[in-house]
Amino acid sequence: MIADLKWLDISVTLQDGMVHWPGDPAVHITLVQAMKDGCCANLTQLNMSAHTGTHMDAPRHYLQSGASMEQMPLSAGMGTARVIVIEDAHEIGLAELIRHAPQPGERLLFRTRNSDTNWENGEFMPDFVALSVAAAHYLAECKVRTVGVDYLSVGGFHSDGTAIHRALLEGGIWIIEGLNLRQAPAGNYELICLPLKIMGADGAPARAVLRPLEPQGV
Amino acid sequence: MIADLKWLDISVTLQDGMVHWPGDPAVHITLVQAMKDGCCANLTQLNMSAHTGTHMDAPRHYLQSGASMEQMPLSAGMGTARVIVIEDAHEIGLAELIRHAPQPGERLLFRTRNSDTNWENGEFMPDFVALSVAAAHYLAECKVRTVGVDYLSVGGFHSDGTAIHRALLEGGIWIIEGLNLRQAPAGNYELICLPLKIMGADGAPARAVLRPLEPQGV
Numbered sequence: 001m002i003a004d005l006k007w008l009d010i011s012v013t014l015q016d017g018m019v020h021w022p023g024d025p026a027v028h029i030t031l032v033q034a035m036k037d038g039c040c041a042n043l044t045q046l047n048m049s050a051h052t053g054t055h056m057d058a059p060r061h062y063l064q065s066g067a068s069m070e071q072m073p074l075s076a077g078m079g080t081a082r083v084i085v086i087e088d089a090h091e092i093g094l095a096e097l098i099r100h101a102p103q104p105g106e107r108l109l110f111r112t113r114n115s116d117t118n119w120e121n122g123e124f125m126p127d128f129v130a131l132s133v134a135a136a137h138y139l140a141e142c143k144v145r146t147v148g149v150d151y152l153s154v155g156g157f158h159s160d161g162t163a164i165h166r167a168l169l170e171g172g173i174w175i176i177e178g179l180n181l182r183q184a185p186a187g188n189y190e191l192i193c194l195p196l197k198i199m200g201a202d203g204a205p206a207r208a209v210l211r212p213l214e215p216q217g218v
Numbered sequence: 219m220i221a222d223l224k225w226l227d228i229s230v231t232l233q234d235g236m237v238h239w240p241g242d243p244a245v246h247i248t249l250v251q252a253m254k255d256g257c258c259a260n261l262t263q264l265n266m267s268a269h270t271g272t273h274m275d276a277p278r279h280y281l282q283s284g285a286s287m288e289q290m291p292l293s294a295g296m297g298t299a300r301v302i303v304i305e306d307a308h309e310i311g312l313a314e315l316i317r318h319a320p321q322p323g324e325r326l327l328f329r330t331r332n333s334d335t336n337w338e339n340g341e342f343m344p345d346f347v348a349l350s351v352a353a354a355h356y357l358a359e360c361k362v363r364t365v366g367v368d369y370l371s372v373g374g375f376h377s378d379g380t381a382i383h384r385a386l387l388e389g390g391i392w393i394i395e396g397l398n399l400r401q402a403p404a405g406n407y408e409l410i411c412l413p414l415k416i417m418g419a420d421g422a423p424a425r426a427v428l429r430p431l432e433p434q435g436v
Contacts, residue, residue, distance in 0.1 A: 007296065013288050015417040025250060025263045029416060032243060032267075035282045040380050042278055042420040043267060045243045049250075050262040053414075060260055064253045070231050074427065078225065162258050194412045194425035198247060199233040202260040207412035207425070209292065 007192075007209040010109075011054040012120035012180045014046075014205070019124050021152050024049040050203040051152070053120065056195040057175035061202035062165040069201040076146050076174035077193030077206070080213065081107035085186045086129065089113050091156070092149075094134040102142040107191055109148035109210075111181040119151060120180070130156035136164040140171025148176035148193075148208075179208060188213045225410075225427040228327075229272040230338035230398045232264075232423070237342050239370050242267040268421040269370070271338065274413040275393040279420035280383040287419040294364050294392035295411030295424070298431065299325035303404045304347065307331050309374070310367075312352040320360040325409055327366035327428075329399040337369060338398070348374035354382040358389025366394035366411075366426075397426060406431040 016029040025048060033043035050069075051057070056077070059066025084100050086092050092110050102108060112129035119125055128151040131139075136154070139147055147154060147168060154168060154175055155161030168175055176193055190213060195206035234247040243266060251261035268287075269275070274295065277284025302318050304310050310328050320326060330347035337343055346369040349357075354372065357365055365372060365386060372386060372393055373379030386393055394411055408431060413424035 007292050009292065009415070011415050013415050013417050024261065029419065035280075041280050041383070042282070043242065043269065044416065044419040044421060045265075045267055046416075046423075047265045048263070050264055062253075062259050064260070074225050074227065078427075165259070192410060192412065194410065194427070196414070196423050196425060197227070197229050197231045198262065198264075199231050201247065201262040203262060205264075205414050205423075207414060209296075209412070 006211045008183055008211065010179050010181055010184060010208045010210050011206070012178055014053045018053065018120060019122060020049060020052055022124055024051060027052055050198065050201050050205065051177070052205055054178040054180070054208055055203050055205045056193065057165065057169070057177060057203045058201065059169045062162060062169050066169060069195060069198045069204045072174065072195065077176070077191065077195065079107060079191060081109055081189050081191035081210070083109045083111055083181060083184045083186050083189060086110050086112045089129065091129060092131045092135050094132060094138055097135050097138055102139060102144050104143040106144045107146040108144055109179060109181060110150065111184060112150055114151040115180070115182040126157040128156065130154060130159060131164050133160055133163050133167065136167035140167050140173060143171070144173060146174045146176065148179050150179050150181045152178050176206065176208065184210055224429045226401055226429065228397050228399055228402060228426045228428050229424070230396055232271045236271065236338060237340060238267060238270055240342055242269060245270055268416065268419050268423065269395070270423055272396040272398070272426055273421050273423045274411065275383065275387070275395060275421045276419065277387045280380060280387050284387060287413060287416045287422045290392065290413065295394070295409065295413065297325060297409060299327055299407050299409035299428070301327045301329055301399060301402045301404050301407060304328050304330040307347065309347060310349045310353050312350060312356055315353050315356055320357060320362050322361040324362045325364040326362055327397060327399060329368055329402060332369040333398070333400040344375040346374065348372060348377060349382050351378055351381045351385065354385035358385050358391060362391060364392045364394065366397050368397050368399045370396050394424065394426065402428055
């Protein structure tokens, strides 16, 4: 059963003017009808990239003939998941990943030092922790189902973001970016990550929640 | 456990130019970077009302000091829910509601003749089935938790939408609008409806899924 009390919200809050990937459209969240101005209702308008805040990437993001968001199987975002705490302060690297032995079909959420800050309220942080190219290829070889990260991209700002995305997406992996994992200890969970269903889109904003599995740490 | 196979997606698909409430911002979903034009990635931008497609209304929509979307308890959208099939082709009226005996804390999803069409692909349909003012007040008196409807508003186009929204929202009821219930028979379900978490917002687009309770129809 979906009891509400134990769910942990791992989504960041969307806000007008919030941090976004450099070069992507800015985030504008504005009141276009306001009761304080005499309107009968308040009405908010959203204007932002589909890759804002907590969001998912579809294969179409980097593969021209890849699946788009409305084709995503719900199982990409719903099911058991493992939170892995990454100790490396610079990257999610191959050696550290190997120690965690990713399994086929796993949903892996990587908690890094990115989660030590409320990054969603700050400026863009170019030195965030992201996957290495080798780590991305390894996750694809391991045939994991889903990869989640705690900043705006699986690929670093100074690294080869295209190669990293393509390695995952060509491997059939669905990607969750922009998670807030600061309240999630390492362990096994139930994950529900539901992105907006957007026709033809390369990504979509999402809401994501976690619940520890009983017993935790299995 | 969150097994994926039994979940029914009751969200409509967001599309560029899709139907929206008259007077609200139009729905623009556009590619701002395109691989076919030589970019390294595809990138979609969203520009739309927060009340587009399947979405939730926060109290702030019609109550100036009401809670906004980021304050929504997850339990408003997650938990048991009952799908009620409404026979009246004109409104969700008081007499028919009384026969279904709404209970305190229930999440009620009303399937009407709106669901007989793929309304999300058509023009705005001004004669859609919506709550009557009396029915809205009755649901508030019954202290239901959440009300879901299968078109863009709980209030009709020719009726008193303000009174209907306010009766529900002042009663502490969270509202889901724009559901696709055409594959959901009457009965009891688990509901997961996760709206985007938007600071200060009067509403938010959402993804919603249903799973029949075992045994169904209890």
